[in-house]
Amino acid sequence: MSGILVVGAGGHAKVVIATLLAAGETVEGLLDDQPSRWGSMVLGYPVLGSLEQLEKPDSRAILAIGNNRVRQTLSERYPEMAWVSAVHPNSVVHSSVRLGAGSVIFAGAVVQPDTTIGNHVIVNTAATVDHDCVLEDYVHIAPGTHLAGQVRLEQGAFLGIGSAAAPGVRVGAWATVGAGSVVIRDLPPHCVAVGVPARPRQAKDQP
Numbered sequence: 001m002s003g004i005l006v007v008g009a010g011g012h013a014k015v016v017i018a019t020l021l022a023a024g025e026t027v028e029g030l031l032d033d034q035p036s037r038w039g040s041m042v043l044g045y046p047v048l049g050s051l052e053q054l055e056k057p058d059s060r061a062i063l064a065i066g067n068n069r070v071r072q073t074l075s076e077r078y079p080e081m082a083w084v085s086a087v088h089p090n091s092v093v094h095s096s097v098r099l100g101a102g103s104v105i106f107a108g109a110v111v112q113p114d115t116t117i118g119n120h121v122i123v124n125t126a127a128t129v130d131h132d133c134v135l136e137d138y139v140h141i142a143p144g145t146h147l148a149g150q151v152r153l154e155q156g157a158f159l160g161i162g163s164a165a166a167p168g169v170r171v172g173a174w175a176t177v178g179a180g181s182v183v184i185r186d187l188p189p190h191c192v193a194v195g196v197p198a199r200p201r202q203a204k205d206q207p
């Protein structure tokens with residue numbers, strides 16, 4: 001079977017490649033729609049060209065782009081793709097956890113029992129997700145984020161570095177929680193919420 005195509009050649013792709021290699025996978029190269037990146041190397045792997053190469057039959061690929069909207073757009077553009085997930089061997093993921101296609105769990109992360117993780121979700125470095133949480137498709141929890149039990153993050157929610165969510169809270173779809181903020185009450189969709197406790201600052205979608 002051919003190696004994995006890594007989509008996106010930015011900083012997030014470096015950590016995705018490191019995670020794939022640590023998990024024993026083979027990387028073929030990277031794809032990026034920015035021509036200036038073609039022919040360059042990322043961690044010793046070549047940027048092979050544009051995303052058109054995803055149309056080759058039997059390709060296996062992973063979306064290595066931190067922006068939640070971009071991952072949604074690309075996954076919808078290639079509905080037949082066999083998206084690969086990546087789980088770092090130095091993470092702890094309980095056997096009862098359901099993990100969707102194309103999702104990544106980076107080094108040092110812990111995901112506790114009966115949590116459900118959707119498609120193209122990022123559980124970033126050293127984040128923790130406690131029991132019975134639900135992370136819907138395209139969610140990203142940044143490094144060092146901590147979710148208590150039974151937290152629900154709706155589609156596309158982004159939680160910034162070092163943020164936290166108290167037991168049972170719900171963060172609305174495409175909401176942004178600022179770095180270091182603590183969610184203690186439900187947040188509405190499409191808000192930007194910051195502070196301790198996190199309060200919606202304005203109605204604004206993610207970039």
Ligand SMILES: CC(=O)SCCNC(=O)CCNC(=O)[C@H](O)C(C)(C)COP(=O)(O)OP(=O)(O)OC[C@H]1O[C@@H](n2cnc3c(N)ncnc32)[C@H](O)[C@@H]1OP(=O)(O)O
Nearest residue numbers: 124142143159160161176177178179180181192193194195
């Ligand atoms: C491996 C990786 O790198 S993964 C990526 C991790 N990235 C992150 O964690 C980024 C998180 N981003 C943030 O926290 C950002 O500050 C955001 C998204 C919440 C807001 O960004 P912007 O809309 O550009 O806000 P801006 O910088 O203009 O600040 C607006 C106000 O909110 C305040 N504010 C912004 N972020 C925060 C925060 N995290 N906590 C408290 N207050 C904040 C600012 O101090 C400012 O207040 P003022 O108007 O009284 O001066």
